[in-house]
Amino acid sequence: MSNKDLIKRIRSAAKNAPNRSFLFEIAEALEAHEWQPIATAPKEGTEILVYNGTNEGFYKAKGDMGVVSWKKQSFPNGKMAWRTADCCDGVATYDGATHWQPLPSAPEVE
Secondary structure, eight states: OOHHHHHHHHHHHHTTOTTHHHHHHHHHHHHHTSOEEGGGSOOSSOOEEEEEOSSOSTTOOTTOEEEEEEEEOSSSSOOEEEEEOSOTTOOOBOTTEEEEEEOOOOOOOO
């Protein structure tokens, strides 16, 4: 069963359940980690996971995924782009990003 099917089943069951708010919270948590259109991605510096759905991007190909944030490029033209974390020359971009999802929480370390 896909996550989308599971979310639909939870939402349907929640309509008549005595603990409906809890079930709706579960559905919302699952939805938050589904792939979403790149147009809805945050552009205030939050790091996200993106999927490159086209062959566009500097050092990136169709099907690549990476952790990026919306940043100004220093090369080649100074435009805003989905860029990987600054490393080395910091020029890897995902110009063909079509979908995104939030990063998972870090594990608890004892």
